[in-house]
Amino acid sequence: MMIADRALLPAALLALLVAAIAPAAAQTDEPPMEELMIADGDSGSVWTPAEATMEPDDVHARAGRAMHFHIDVNHSTGQPDYPIGWPRAYTTIPEGQRDWTDWDFIDFWLYSETSRESLPGSPLGLIVRCPDRANSYTANLGAARKGEWVHFRFPISALPSAADCTAVQFFISESNYLDGDVVDFWIDDLKLLRYAEPTIIRLQPLNQVLYADQPVLRVAVEMTGLEDAATAQVEVALVRDDETVQQASAPLAAGVTTIPLSVEGGATAGEYQVQARVVGSDRTVTKTVRVVSSPWEGEAR
Numbered sequence: 252m253m254i255a256d257r258a259l260l261p262a263a264l265l266a267l268l269v270a271a272i273a274p275a276a277a278q279t280d281e282p283p284m285e286e287l288m289i290a291d292g293d294s295g296s297v298w299t300p301a302e303a304t305m306e307p308d309d310v311h312a313r314a315g316r317a318m319h320f321h322i323d324v325n326h327s328t329g330q331p332d333y334p335i336g337w338p339r340a341y342t343t344i345p346e347g348q349r350d351w352t353d354w355d356f357i358d359f360w361l362y363s364e365t366s367r368e369s370l371p372g373s374p375l376g377l378i379v380r381c382p383d384r385a386n387s388y389t390a391n392l393g394a395a396r397k398g399e400w401v402h403f404r405f406p407i408s409a410l411p412s413a414a415d416c417t418a419v420q421f422f423i424s425e426s427n428y429l430d431g432d433v434v435d436f437w438i439d440d441l442k443l444l445r446y447a448e449p450t451i452i453r454l455q456p457l458n459q460v461l462y463a464d465q466p467v468l469r470v471a472v473e474m475t476g477l478e479d480a481a482t483a484q485v486e487v488a489l490v491r492d493d494e495t496v497q498q499a500s501a502p503l504a505a506g507v508t509t510i511p512l513s514v515e516g517g518a519t520a521g522e523y524q525v526q527a528r529v530v531g532s533d534r535t536v537t538k539t540v541r542v543v544s545s546p547w548e549g550e551a552r
């Protein structure tokens with residue numbers, strides 16, 4: 252398809268617009284978030300442990316106390332059928348707080364200690380039941396590090412049924428540990444987060460290659476922080492050397508929208524920025540795109 256198009260095009264008009272693989276520029280400032288605390292050691296959350304303890308404790312805490320999950324790994328005790336089992340603890344989400352569809356993330360901090368030299372590759376698991384074991388989200392918290400606070404954030408969109416989340420559970424698999432290992436985790440600021448205002452959470456140029464006679468750069472913009480049916484005006488611009496080459500603006504609802512950005516006559520070879528911004532916000536999301544001259548450029552028409 253690409254070869255055929257090339258053959259039909261006047262060579263001098265050919266210019267390739269190639270989306271670079273660089274990820275979106277890191278945001279230095281996090282946009283405003285609303286939160287709902289699930290457990291932080293002082294929130295009064297009730298946990299049900301098995302083959303472990305889960306109690307408030309201030310030995311390690313982000314602030315105040317954290318929930319301290321303590322396990323003495325034992326390969327010969329526990330459930331009779333599973334002596335190498337799953338020490339665990341769960342907290343039940345109060346009725347009235349189980350619809351998480353209006354939230355963006357589940358977020359918490361984790362501090363780890365262990366008698367071992369280091370944690371195993373699968374040190375701790377997180378389960379969110381939506382609403383039961385058969386419909387649950389499981390994550391391996393493999394980024395946990397001995398003696399460090401590590402921040403975890405998971406998108407609510409990853410949950411199988413975010414409308415009915417009944418419990419959050421932490422567990423280890425004793426098969427990942429040696430008999431006699433001691434493991435301690437401190438979990439703090441376990442909460443739900445959502446963007447408090449219209450926010451661009453993803454910007455992705457869709458065209459990998461663009462010819463000058465198909466002069467549209469399609470840009471996918473994912474929005475959140477909007478009520479149902481509400482929209483926010485979003486500006487998308489193609490910028491080179493701080494100069495806006497092309498610009499488009501559209502009212503976007505929550506979710507993914509594709510914006511066509513005309514680049515006719517504007518895309519000579521070089522590095523460009525695609526920038527997107529909610530009108531009225533000072534946050535700009537940026538991706539780099541590269542316009543590459545065609546090897547046929549300069550040939551006779």
Ligand SMILES: [Ca+2]
Nearest residue numbers: 291314315316
């Ligand atoms: Ca705390």
